[in-house]
Every structure is written in C-alpha cells, then in structure tokens.
Amino acid sequence: MAEMKASVLKASVLKAWAVVENGAPLREIALPLPEPRGTEVLLEVTHCGVCHSDLHIWEGYYDLGGGERLSLAERGVKLPLAMGHEIVGRIRAAGPDAGVVPLGARRIVYPWVGCGVCARCRAEEDNMCATPASIGVFRHGGYASHVLVPHPRHLIDPLDLDPALAATFACAGITVYSAIAKVLPRPAEEPIVLVGAGGLGISAIGILRALGHRAIVVADLAAAKREAALAAGATAVVAAGEGMAARLVAACGGPAGAVIDFVNSSATAAAGYEALAKGGILVLVGLFGGGLTLKLPLVAMRALTVRGSYVGSPADLAALVRLAAEGRFAGPPLTRLPMAQAGAALMRLRDGAVTGRQVLVATDA
C-alpha cells in the first residue's frame, strides 16, 4: 500500500505523446492521472513498441482499395489519443475489485480488450469481442507515462525476457503466433507456406522452428527478403508475382496443405488459394487490401478453408512468452528510442527506414 501511495504521488498527471489531429505531428499533452476503479489496474509504462497499424490510426483510415476508405473516426476512434498497443510497464495501483496484484511488478499489457462482459470476453477470447475497446486504439495506450488496463487478467508476466522484446509480443508476436496456431498441428515435415518475408514472415519462421516445424516455404517479391528468409531458417523460397502458385506447388513437392498470407493482397491471396491441396487452409493475416473471387463448388468439393486471423488471445500471448523464455525463439531486431521521440519513430516507420521493431523506452525504465 505504501508503495502504491508513493508511486501515485510521484506523478499527478498522465503525460502522453498523442494524436491531436490526424496526420499532424504527435503532441505532448497532460491528462489527469486516472484513479483505477473496479477491476482496473494502473501501470507506469516502461516500454512501448511502435506498430505499423499506428500509422493508420494516426492517418485516420485504412485503405480498402478501389478508392474506398475505412474511417477510424466512424469506428469510434476519438482524438486526442495516446496510441501504442505493445506495452510493458510496472503495476502502480489497482482498483478495489482487482484482487491481489503485485505492485511494482513488470507486466506485458494484453491490449486487444473487448466489452468485458460478452461470452467471448468471458471465454478470454477478447480479440473476438464484437465491441472492441483495444488499448492504444479506442482508449489511451502506451505512448504515455501511464496506462489504465480494465482487468488484471490482461496483464501477462514477461518472465525473464527483455522487456523491449516482450512488448512487441503484444501485437506483432501474437499476430504471428495466433496465425500459426490455426494451421497446426501438422506433421513437422509437411510444408507450411508463408507469403511475405517482412517482419511478420521472418518472425513466423522463427516461431515455426521453435515449435519444431521443419518444412517452411516462403514467397516474397524481393530477392533480399528471400535471402533473409533463408537465413532465418526457411527451407525453400520462391519469387512472388506472376506464376507464384505454380512455384509454390513445385517448392512444396505438391499442392500446399497450409498457406499463411502476411501480405493479403488480391494477387497473393489468389496465388495462395490456387496452391492449396484438397482440405487445405489459407489464413489471411496482412492488411494490404484487395479482393478474392472463389469458385464456390470447388471450395465445397475440395473442402477448402479460407479464414482470417487478427491479433490473438491472452493465452496466445502467454504461450509465446513461454516459448521465448525457453530460449527457443529470438524475436526481431530492436531499436530502442526515448519515449519522447514517439513522433519521430512513427515518421521513420512511415518512411520505410526501420528494420525490425522500434521500441520506445521511458527515461527511468
């Protein structure tokens, strides 16, 4: 209790590097430090990853292709907003109904929270809730001194992992882990196809290897990225683009049982779909945009599955932490920056000047 008081007294405001206007530089703002109520828990942010989806939130829309836009304001995103959904922090205070929480302990924040009361939320499939309340999207996130979390079950122990790496697991990590979980179990020697050898694709190679999978075929347009995939442990690589489906089938030694598409454009999804074996599954993860036309009788007769995958559950996050803590998975290269450089970090991401992941770090982390 003493520690809680001392910590809360140390700060009386919540400092945030916030989106005040879409597309305009982030601004440092001060908000009243929230007092946790009910089951809420207040953390002091020590680390926050900078995610590509923050760029879309900052711009205010997703491009749906064909000139169509998905407006985030229409979906309920309100400004000013402290973005940031890859958060690690220390617990500083908890509401009266939060139960026993270890004050001062470091925790990863599971950000994909929902309404908290529906069947999916109660089943701890928060990311499947029909009314998302994601931290850093619909409520203030980790580009800030503090973050308020609705329930202690959204806090995951990072074990002895580097907290900067652990932060990136909350979005990039579980997105990959959850997509992989949708194509497993499957014999270790049966090829799994990954489309896109960017950050997510490279992470997927590492996680599949850590899980003991031995046949990984990766497609990418860029020769340098195909090289990176081989270096990360892919067993074969093929060039994306025209004719990709046939190259995938050849590299797999036959049609593919499982394809995970981290790009998810009209071209990549069509090629991945075309490469599927009978009973095969295509998991769509990327947000590049476009459309896919299906010949419906063939979907039925060939018993195909086409499904989406979006972030993951708290259990996925905990499982990924355990896998990494066993030393079986290294994670992406990290660049650490002071929290006050949130805006600059975002601009570097926009300009394509980032390899791996940027993580903002608080001065007294």
Ligand SMILES: [Zn+2]
């Ligand atoms: Zn993200």
Ligand SMILES: [Zn+2]
């Ligand atoms: Zn819900």
